Amino acid sequence: MNAIDQTMKQLRTSKRAAFIPYLTVGDPSLTATLDLLLELQNAGADMIELGVPYSDPLADGPVIQEASMRALRNQVSVIDVIGLAKLARQAGVHIPLILFTYYNPILKAGLGQVFKLMHESSIDGVIVPDLPIEESSRVRAHCSEFSIHYIPLVAPTSRERVKMIADKASGFIYCVSSLGVTGQRQQFHQDIEAFLREVRKATSLPIVVGFGISSPEQYRTFAKLADGVVVGSAIVQQVGANLALLENPESYSRGIHHIKAFISTLIGKQTTPF
Numbered sequence: 001m002n003a004i005d006q007t008m009k010q011l012r013t014s015k016r017a018a019f020i021p022y023l024t025v026g027d028p029s030l031t032a033t034l035d036l037l038l039e040l041q042n043a044g045a046d047m048i049e050l051g052v053p054y055s056d057p058l059a060d061g062p063v064i065q066e067a068s069m070r071a072l073r074n075q076v077s078v079i080d081v082i083g084l085a086k087l088a089r090q091a092g093v094h095i096p097l098i099l100f101t102y103y104n105p106i107l108k109a110g111l112g113q114v115f116k117l118m119h120e121s122s123i124d125g126v127i128v129p130d131l132p133i134e135e136s137s138r139v140r141a142h143c144s145e146f147s148i149h150y151i152p153l154v155a156p157t158s159r160e161r162v163k164m165i166a167d168k169a170s171g172f173i174y175c176v177s178s179l180g181v182t183g184q185r186q187q188f189h190q191d192i193e194a195f196l197r198e199v200r201k202a203t204s205l206p207i208v209v210g211f212g213i214s215s216p217e218q219y220r221t222f223a224k225l226a227d228g229v230v231v232g233s234a235i236v237q238q239v240g241a242n243l244a245l246l247e248n249p250e251s252y253s254r255g256i257h258h259i260k261a262f263i264s265t266l267i268g269k270q271t272t273p274f
């Protein structure tokens, strides 16, 4: 059984939604990302989305776009991201890791090579937001070869496609809460609850919701409606806000602590004083 399945099974027993943070890997450095992975795990993350920086992130808002540009200044490639996952495993990150990448970087790196390396790094799932399910057979074949879950996105506008997408999915279904691009928001799609109920009817897989979730209230609301909640931009924004601290060895741990405090508040855990 894949680690994602085990985690979702345990969470179902304890009646708790998975907390799934997203980070842009290499922002502002690979070292900082490695430390943040450990901090996220300590703060209560149940799985983590490892974002591959990309020059044309069409589904991303300004926060993740800027994070991608910062990481690309360090020339972070999809191979570097997979290599970091391996280092994270050696450093004690044991929760499931999901590679989050646009299609171009893995196509250019070679799907066979990418999936072999992902397997060696114990990466448990992959999300490719710009790969339509109709064109995903090659990626899904590589996923099956290494028992890596292929996690598709479904949007409130793709209702008639939900069943077809769900039938080709594994791990969980990623339901985006709103139309448009990633980024913190006050409003979500007007009938998001009905949409989540429809997705639940179309699959026996866990359903996870993401897009725009950035406050403890929003987190609590969605944690009741889904089996997992993804938070990306709000956390990536905290990395951007603490860049100066993170880029100076003297204040680095203070920067990490600020991000950790934000996450603890977001998911409703008490923080230890610095």
Ligand SMILES: O=P(O)(O)OC[C@@H](O)[C@@H](O)c1c[nH]c2ccccc12
Pocket: 022, 049, 051, 059, 060, 064, 100, 129, 153, 181, 182, 183, 184, 210, 211, 212, 213, 230, 231, 232, 233, 234
């Ligand atoms: O950033 P947000 O609004 O919290 O949404 C999650 C998102 O970051 C992450 O899952 C993601 C990053 N890039 C994406 C592109 C498409 C869909 C989802 C994503």
